[in-house]
Amino acid sequence: MLRAEMPMIAGLAVTAVVFVFGHDAIRDFSNLAFTAAVFVVLFSVMIWCAFGxxxxxxxxxxxxxxxxxxLILTLSVVAIEVTIMATVMLTGDPNPTLPRDTVYAVVMIVLNLMVGVSVIAGALRHKQQQYSLQGAVAFLAVITSLAVISLIIPTFTRSTPDSSVTPMQAVAFAVLTAVLYGGFLMIQTMRHRTFFIEADAVEEGGHAAGGAPAYPAWAHALLLLLTLMPVVLLAESLALIVDFALDKLHAPATVGGIIIAILVLSPEGLSSFKAASQNHLQRSVNLSLGSALSTIGLTIPAMLVISLFTGTPLQLGLAPADAILLGLTLLIAQMTFSGAPTNILLGAVHLVVFATFLVLIFSP
Incomplete structure (x- = not known):
């Protein structure tokens, strides 16, 4: 049991050391080697806890x-994402574009890198794979609507001189996004639950997925919260180092969003890859598209509420080139999950779009 719960134990231990001894040391960036070592330790422990x-x-x-x-996995991961971004917004110098950059990076990583790698992994072992068209269409309809409302429309509104939103727009976008996401959850878990279950799992009552439990359900729920706690508590320390590193290296601001996205998405990415490799493409679709949807549907309203109540500046609108690339990503995703079985070419297309995303970060 101790070996199995080492992520939680290591995370709580590092958290205790940071809170008892390390706050002042972490804020002292005079020793670059020490700062780099602290970043590696914090990032590694947080990743390890995320896998736990x-x-x-x-x-x-x-x-x-x-x-x-x-859904449990997706909401757990989004809780990490919201906590990290809220911590960054409320500490240090204001970074009005970080939530936008993080959400954009998550969507591009999920819909291009995660989907592309998963489709290719499944195609290499199983050639073509099936999934529920109704479930994929439901995911993509809501993802497309929320992505355009949250990340593209603010670029072209005239109420503000930049890509920020007015208080009225912020309230409207937050409410509409939350309501639509809540409606989707009702469809996913109640009215049309079978849209999101593999055919063989429907016959077995929906219990085909999930690892074999080692403890009772209440124990796993408690351990999940305890393993999640270090990620939440260490977020501020990691954010301080990331801000310092980006400023020191004169790196694009989007890199900070990518670092957070990698930290948040690594567990889901691995789970999606394993599911596709085992010919459970529907679970892979649920993980990847569900991650993109929950990121927009929960993170954006949370950031808008924080901005409204704290007065922290927030810019959501993407640059024109990024908006076009996001639109292309959504279009390709619609084609990939249009009803026909997936194949290796579709996965390659997603990876090419992701490579374009990386190029534009460093050469916009």
Whole structure:
């Protein structure tokens, strides 16, 4: 048991050391080697804890069945993302574009890198794979609507001189986004639950996915929260180092969003890859598209609420080139999940779009 729960133990230990001894040391950036070492330790421990969260979420999936299993994992990961971005927004110098850059990076990583790698992994082992068209269409319809409302429309509105939103727009966007996401969750978990379950799992009551549980459901839920806690508590320290590094290296601001996205998405990315490799493409679709949807549907309203109540500046609108690339990504995703079986060419297209995204970060 101790070996299995080492991510939680290591995370809580590092958190205790940071809070008891390390706050002042972490804020002292005079020793670059020490700062780099602290970053490696914090990032590694947070990644390790994130994978521990995945383990417990998959065990809970065994008890709950699909699509609740992937939903638990997705919401756990989004909780990490919201916490990190809220911490960054409320500490240090204001960075009005970080939430936008992070959400954009998450969407591009999920819909291009994660989907592309998963489709290719499944195609290499199984040639073509099937999924539920109704579920994929539901995901993509809501993702497309929320992405355009949140990340593209603010670029072209005239109420503000930059890509920020007015208080009225912020309230409207936050409410509409939250309501639409809540409606989707009702469809996913109640009215049309079978849209998001593999055919063989429907016959078995939706219990095909999820790792074998080692403890009772309540124990896995408690351990999930305890494993998630270090990620939440260490977010501020990691954010301080990331801000310093970006300023020191004169790196594009988007790099900060990518670092957060990698930290947040690594567990889901691995789970999606494993599911596709095992010919469970529907679970891979639930993980990847569900991650993109929850990022927009939960993170954007949370950031808008924080901005409204604290007066922290927030810019959501993407640059024109990024907006076009996001539109292309959404179009390609619609084609990939149009009903026909997936194949290796479709995965390659997603990876090419992701490579274009990386190029534009360093050469906009």
């Amino acid at each position: 969260v995945v383990r417990h979420a998959e065990a809970l999936a065994h008890y709950c069945g699909e699509p609740y299993g992937t």
